[in-house]
Amino acid sequence: MNISKKIKNSSAIASWSGFIYQGKIALYHCIHLLINGSQSADHLKVETLDDFVIYGLGGKALSIHQVKARNNRKRLAYEDALKQAAEISTSSIDKSTKRWFHVSCELDDFSSYTPTNATQNPVKFYHYRDNNQYIRLDCVNEQLEQVVTDYLEKVKLNYSPLLIQYKLGLLYTLLDTKVISAHAKIHNNSELKFDAANKTPILLAEIEECLKSEVLDETNENIVLNRFRRNILDRTDELIESHKTSDDISLIDVLACRNTIARMNLETLKRLYYSKKPNLNSISIKGFSNDSVESYMSIIAILKQLVVFKDLPHYHHPQFGTYLPTAIQLKKINEKLSLSDIQNNVEALRENSIVQDVLYEYNNLIVDMKHSAFPLSEATKLTGRFIDISDDDLSQARLTKIHNVRFISPDDAQEELNY
Numbered sequence: 001m002n003i004s005k006k007i008k009n010s011s012a013i014a015s016w017s018g019f020i021y022q023g024k025i026a027l028y029h030c031i032h033l034l035i036n037g038s039q040s041a042d043h044l045k046v047e048t049l050d051d052f053v054i055y056g057l058g059g060k061a062l063s064i065h066q067v068k069a070r071n072n073r074k075r076l077a078y079e080d081a082l083k084q085a086a087e088i089s090t091s092s093i094d095k096s097t098k099r100w101f102h103v104s105c106e107l108d109d110f111s112s113y114t115p116t117n118a119t120q121n122p123v124k125f126y127h128y129r130d131n132n133q134y135i136r137l138d139c140v141n142e143q144l145e146q147v148v149t150d151y152l153e154k155v156k157l158n159y160s161p162l163l164i165q166y167k168l169g170l171l172y173t174l175l176d177t178k179v180i181s182a183h184a185k186i187h188n189n190s191e192l193k194f195d196a197a198n199k200t201p202i203l204l205a206e207i208e209e210c211l212k213s214e215v216l217d218e219t220n221e222n223i224v225l226n227r228f229r230r231n232i233l234d235r236t237d238e239l240i241e242s243h244k245t246s247d248d249i250s251l252i253d254v255l256a257c258r259n260t261i262a263r264m265n266l267e268t269l270k271r272l273y274y275s276k277k278p279n280l281n282s283i284s285i286k287g288f289s290n291d292s293v294e295s296y297m298s299i300i301a302i303l304k305q306l307v308v309f310k311d312l313p314h315y316h317h318p319q320f321g322t323y324l325p326t327a328i329q330l331k332k333i334n335e336k337l338s339l340s341d342i343q344n345n346v347e348a349l350r351e352n353s354i355v356q357d358v359l360y361e362y363n364n365l366i367v368d369m370k371h372s373a374f375p376l377s378e379a380t381k382l383t384g385r386f387i388d389i390s391d392d393d394l395s396q397a398r399l400t401k402i403h404n405v406r407f408i409s410p411d412d413a414q415e416e417l418n419y
Contacts, residue, residue, distance in 0.1 A: 020237055062097065068102065
């Protein structure tokens with residue numbers, strides 16, 4: 001396939017919110033194709049010839065889509081982008097390939113773009129299910145929920161707000177995983193952005209599998225963990241977007257953490273769920289909140305050199321060992337920590353084998369507190385001895401290591417990591 005240098009170099013993300021919006025529009029269109037019973041569409045590719053492209057089984061481009069998440073109502077402001085969309089030409093495109101343009105606000109003119117060059121092709125503004133030709137950034141989630149509902153009604157599957165959010169969570173994770181896989185090819189194999197994305201298609205069959213996935217109720221562990229993942233990713237996206245032009249946080253580490261969580265398997269996600277806030281006694285929707293996500297991500301945002309290639313995101317120092325970020329909050333500023341604060345966490349640690357295994361593997365827990373660092377053994381003097389309840393044979397060495405795990409503030413952790 002002959003691709004112009006301009007197209008290869010233009011495969012980039014202008015803003016994080018624009019990128020998230022672009023992915024959701026791509027999912028919207030794919031679900032719309034499934035509702036209409038399209039037999040020719042086979043897969044989706046993002047950030048290739050255009051923002052996203054729908055291909056048939058034989059590799060022919062059925063439609064190419066450019067997405068602009070701008071707050072500019074003047075049609076003239078999009079003229080260059082419309083011209084670029086009209087110019088795209090490869091062996092996979094012919095006169096029957098549709099060219100769609102998506103915008104996030106109402107324009108003063110939605111008429112199709114008609115090029116003056118006879119070798120180029122017209123570009124049309126997309127029509128959505130509500131007959132509008134735009135979807136605002138703050139309305140795209142609602143429109144996605146509606147189109148998922150339309151699909152479930154058509155195929156006669158049960159749906160509820162809980163089920164719809166679960167299915168959307170699976171779709172977002174599918175998109176995240178594919179895009180992250182493409183980015184990994186760029187960084188690990190030094191591939192061009194276009195080439196990496198071109199090798200990472202999203203099958204419409206995969207999208208349909210997500211839409212048809214069933215869960216029993218909100219106590220189902222898989223649905224809770226996937227909602228937990230989605231909660232972290234959504235709040236992190238907001239953090240990235242709000243700091244995109246500043247250098248006061250470590251955006252590289254925040255993005256690395258986000259991408260690691262996006263592709264975590266459920267077993268590792270369960271370890272993250274408990275280690276982030278170990279005073280939870282079970283996996284439930286009530287067990288996480290925006291506050292706990294922000295407490296966890298605030299540590300990632302200020303500390304640098306996050307390690308993400310193995311298990312849970314953490315930090316490492318040759319002398320002091322590993323540091324695990326958490327959402328634990330020990331807010332008392334007085335010289336001795338409140339017994340109720342520490343007992344709440346230690347009791348949970350004592351009774352949770354998953355957290356105990358995490359404690360065995362990491363040397364320090366980074367927590368939101370003003371107190372100087374202290375080992376778990378100091379806390380258990382106040383709350384009672386800590387008993388090893390793992391499935392492994394009881395080991396005094398293992399128990400001793402767990403007791404030596406330290407609670408440490410972000411400031412103190414930063415000082416040690418810089419040592």
